[in-house]
Amino acid sequence: MGGILNQKVGDAALPIDVTANLKELGFHPSPKLEGRFRKLLEQDMMSLNRK
Numbered sequence: 779m780g781g782i783l784n785q786k787v788g789d790a791a792l793p794i795d796v797t798a799n800l801k802e803l804g805f806h807p808s809p810k811l812e813g814r815f816r817k818l819l820e821q822d823m824m825s826l827n828r829k
Contacts (some may be wrong), residue, residue, distance in 0.1 A: 790806050 784793035800807045
């Protein structure tokens with residue numbers, strides 16, 4: 779996932795950053811995806827090799 783990851787929560791006037799919440803769910807959020815695809819693919823390949 780890329781971009782600024784905000785969510786409107788309850789009565790808060792402005793959306794809040796939910797990056798940490800997404801990490802807890804197993805997502806790999808990044809405000810910039812440039813150069814990240816290779817790292818993500820390497821992590822995916824490593825996890826497949828462990829199975």
